[in-house]
Amino acid sequence: xxxxxxxxxxxxxxxxxxxxxxxxxxxxxxxxxxxxxxxxxxxxxxxxxxxxxxxxxxxxxxxxxxxxxxxxxxxxxxxxxxxxxxxxxxxxxxxxxxxxxxxxxxxxxxxxxxxxxxxxxxxxxxxxxxxxxxxxxxxxxxxxxxxxxxxxxxxxxxxxxxxxxxxxxxxxxxxxxxxxxxxxxxxxxxxxxxxxxxxxxxxxxxxxxxxxxxxxxxxxxxxxxxxxxxxxxxxxxxxxxxxxxxxxxxxxxxxxxxxxxxxxxxxxxxxxxxxxxxxxxxxxxxxxxxxxxxxxxxxxxxxxxxxxxxxxxxxxxxxxxxxxxxxxxxxxxxxxxxxxxxxxxxxxxxxxxxxxxxxxxxxxxxxxxxxxxxxxxxxxxxxxxxxxxxxxxxxxxxxxxxxxxxxxxxxxxxxxxxxxxxxxxxxxxxxxxxxxxxxxxxxxxxxxxxxxxxxxxxxxxxxxxxxxxxxxxxxxxxxxxxxxxxxxxxxxxxxxxxxxxxxxxxxxxxxxxx
Numbered sequence: 001x002x003x004x005x006x007x008x009x010x011x012x013x014x015x016x017x018x019x020x021x022x023x024x025x026x027x028x029x030x031x032x033x034x035x036x037x038x039x040x041x042x043x044x045x046x047x048x049x050x051x052x053x054x055x056x057x058x059x060x061x062x063x064x065x066x067x068x069x070x071x072x073x074x075x076x077x078x079x080x081x082x083x084x085x086x087x088x089x090x091x092x093x094x095x096x097x098x099x100x101x102x103x104x105x106x107x108x109x110x111x112x113x114x115x116x117x118x119x120x121x122x123x124x125x126x127x128x129x130x131x132x133x134x135x136x137x138x139x140x141x142x143x144x145x146x147x148x149x150x151x152x153x154x155x156x157x158x159x160x161x162x163x164x165x166x167x168x169x170x171x172x173x174x175x176x177x178x179x180x181x182x183x184x185x186x187x188x189x190x191x192x193x194x195x196x197x198x199x200x201x202x203x204x205x206x207x208x209x210x211x212x213x214x215x216x217x218x219x220x221x222x223x224x225x226x227x228x229x230x231x232x233x234x235x236x237x238x239x240x241x242x243x244x245x246x247x248x249x250x251x252x253x254x255x256x257x258x259x260x261x262x263x264x265x266x267x268x269x270x271x272x273x274x275x276x277x278x279x280x281x282x283x284x285x286x287x288x289x290x291x292x293x294x295x296x297x298x299x300x301x302x303x304x305x306x307x308x309x310x311x312x313x314x315x316x317x318x319x320x321x322x323x324x325x326x327x328x329x330x331x332x333x334x335x336x337x338x339x340x341x342x343x344x345x346x347x348x349x350x351x352x353x354x355x356x357x358x359x360x361x362x363x364x365x366x367x368x369x370x371x372x373x374x375x376x377x378x379x380x381x382x383x384x385x386x387x388x389x390x391x392x393x394x395x396x397x398x399x400x401x402x403x404x405x406x407x408x409x410x411x412x413x414x415x416x417x418x419x420x421x422x423x424x425x426x427x428x429x430x431x432x433x434x435x436x437x438x439x440x441x442x443x444x445x446x447x448x449x450x451x452x453x454x455x456x457x458x459x460x461x462x463x464x465x466x467x468x469x470x471x472x473x474x475x476x477x478x479x480x481x482x483x484x485x486x487x488x489x490x491x492x493x494x495x496x497x498x499x500x501x502x503x504x505x506x507x508x509x510x511x512x513x514x
Contacts, residue, residue, distance in 0.1 A: 015058055016170055030054040038171065057171060064174045065166070071181050072162040075155050079184045083152050090145045097141060101134045111210060127306070132266045132491045155184060241465065245510040247479050248494070251285045255503035260342075260444070261486035261496050262304045269488065269496055270310050272299050273503065278312060278323075283507060291323050301342035301395065306349060313340035313353065320353065320370075332373055341395035350376060352406065354396035365389045365396055367408065379406060379423045388417060388425060401447040401468055409442040409455055416442055416455055418470060426470075433472035436460040444487035446495075448511070454495065456484040463487075463497070465510075479506055 020026040020040035028038035033053040043049055108127065158180065168174050255273035262270045264280065268288060272278045275298055280289040293299055296316035303311045310323040311331075318339055320332040334340050338355040345351055351370045356363045366380035366389065382388050389396055392412030399407050404421040416429040431440025434457070441459030448454065451468040462477035463484065479497075486498025486505070495508040 014169075015061055017057060018171055029057060031057050031060040036175075038175075061171055061174060064177060067179065068162050068165050068174070068177055071179050072159050074181060075184065076159055079181075080152060080155055083148055083155070087145070087148050087152065090141060090148060094138070094141050094145065097134070097137060101130075101138075104130060104134070135265060135267075151184065240512050241474060242510055242512045245476050245479060245508055247506050248509050249283050249505075249507040250480075251281065251283060251505040251507065253279070253281060253285070253503045253505065256501075258486055258498040258500055258503045258505075259298070260302050261488045261498045261505060262302045262310070263488045263490040263496055264304055264308050266490045266492040266494075269490070269505070270302055270304065271486065271498065271505070272302055272312075274298055278302060278310065280310075281505075289326070291326070291328065293321070293328060300340055301344075301354070301397075303343045303345040303351075305345045306347065311343055311345055311351065313343045315339045315341060320351065332370055334368075342397045344398050344400065346400040347402075348400075350400075352398050352400065354398065356393075356395075359393070361393060362391050363393060364391060365410075365412070367396060367398060367406065369406075377423060379408075379419055382425050388419065389413070397442075397444050399446045399453075401453070402449075402451045403468065405468065407445055407447060407453050409445040411442060414440050414442060416445065416453065416466070416470075418453070429466060429470050429472075431457065431464065434460075434464050434475055436462070436475070440464075443485055444498075446487055446489050448489055449493060450511070454487065454489075456481075456487050456497065458483060458485065458500070463495070476508065476510060479508055481506060 017027045017029065018038050020028050020038075020043065023040050023042045026040035026042060028040050028043075030039050030044065031037070031054060032039050032049045033055060035049060035052065037049070038057060039049055039054060044054060108130065162177075165174055165177060253271060253273075255271065257274040258271060259274070260272050264270065267283045268280055270278055270280050276293045276295050278291045278293060278299060279287055281287055291310065293312060293314065294317065295314045300313035300315040302313075305311060305322075311320060312323070312328075313320055316339075318334040318336070319330045320334075320340060320343060321328045322331050323329075332351070332353075334353070334355055338357050341354040341356060343351060343353050349371075353368050353370065354365065355368055356365050358364065364387070366378055368375055369377035369379070380388060389408070389410050390413035394411030397409040397411075401407055401418075405426060406419050408417045408419070410417055414430065418426045418428075420426050431442070434440070436457065436459075438459040441457055442464075443456045443458045445453065445455040447468075452473065453466040453468065453470075455464050455466075457464050457475075460475075460477070461481050461483065462475045463481065464475055465473045467473055481497055481499065482502065483500040484497050485500035486496070488496045490496060490507075493511050495506075495510060497506045497508060498504075499506070
């Protein structure tokens with residue numbers, strides 16, 4: 001038997017014509033050019049398409065097949081190679097960026113040795129800015145990289161779908177094809193990055209200057225009042241409280257009772273509530289990691305070190321634990337008579353821990369400063385030998401200020417207590433200057449780059465902001481802060497406020513940088 005071989009478009013397979021949607025029992029034979037709708041003969045004579053230009057469905061089918069084939073050839077021959085080339089280029093740029101970040105970190109550590117211990121907080125700011133800036137660059141590159149790969153996968157899938165359509169003799173399948181060629185031709189936008197550089201000026205005995213991005217710190221030696229005196233002044237970047245604070249994000253969580261927030265950089269935070277888990281989420285509400293602790297009920301408190309490692313307390317087992325590579329490791333065990341509660345990591349790498357010795361209203365409370373595993377300081381009594389903190393069940397929440405003051409929120413006494421580096425009480429604040437309707441209900445407390453003290457007022461659904469000497473500055477009460485509990489500051493200087501009952505987190509911009 002002999003076979004006749006013909007090109008695809010000249011094959012003798014009969015085209016399957018669609019049934020007319022308007023006239024029962026009729027097959028469509030032509031296509032309306034104006035409406036792109038298959039029509040039967042009755043539609044042409046009496047329907048709404050009367051007077052429109054038409055063409056044979058076989059011609060429409062063949063034209064569509066030609067367009068599908070042309071698109072597939074164009075994508076496969078030109079677009080995919082172009083994106084593959086860009087894929088390789090972005091991979092090299094990411095590698096180069098990571099190398100630049102490593103060099104930046106090495107330079108920062110080398111310069112840090114030239115500065116006195118007093119300016120450690122400057123370098124902490126530099127490290128935070130460097131990490132934030134480089135994270136932004138890497139995130140932009142990675143998002144672009146992911147987009148390129150997604151498009152490559154999408155185009156490969158489309159080519160396979162088009163190849164199936166080559167052999168289709170069903171008009172409706174072919175007619176539904178929509179070309180995406182123009183989208184692929186115009187999508188590429190190069191990502192141009194400019195990494196920050198670390199610059200220093202050193203004039204021995206006169207001035208030290210260090211800069212990164214828009215941040216600049218200067219250490220100047222002033223004229224000494226006496227030959228033996230060494231007086232220095234430190235100036236850093238400053239900002240003012242905004243007239244109108246702004247909620248830049250409201251983050252939902254799975255917690256119905258949210259207890260604490262500890263920021264990681266500028267876009268993520270660890271949070272915990274009424275269970276054993278501690279969860280890391282980003283500013284979009286996406287869960288990035290979960291740590292299941294060995295606590296009997298829940299952690300007593302959480303904090304994040306300068307190296308961005310999670311620290312949490314376990315009251316039942318009387319331990320402080322650090323999380324590395326997803327695993328918990330005990331770093332400190334508290335003496336048998338005391339149980340740890342809240343915890344705060346300082347800029348000097350010390351750990352402040354609230355401990356109590358009971359589970360009733362008579363429980364004694366104090367704060368221990370650990371340097372490594374050793375006790376460096378106990379904050380418990382004033383100069384007259386009286387207890388600084390009131391007996392009771394509420395945990396003491398604390399934050400170290402830039403001048404070394406330890407700022408403590410004492411919920412048992414409904415006061416903020418601030419002690420200096422020697423443990424001497426500098427002042428107490430009872431919320432009276434704020435003139436709120438209900439009694440002061442301090443819970444979480446933080447300090448910022450301006451040495452201001454911010455404390456959540458649980459009873460009045462607001463934040464109260466003080467200067468470093470305890471002078472009331474303002475309230476933040478127009479952001480929907482119902483029952484604020486968790487509080488922390490991210491590397492961008494924004495406040496992350498946890499709401500106890502709803503489990504939401506409000507990210508608030510309240511400082512206007514200068």
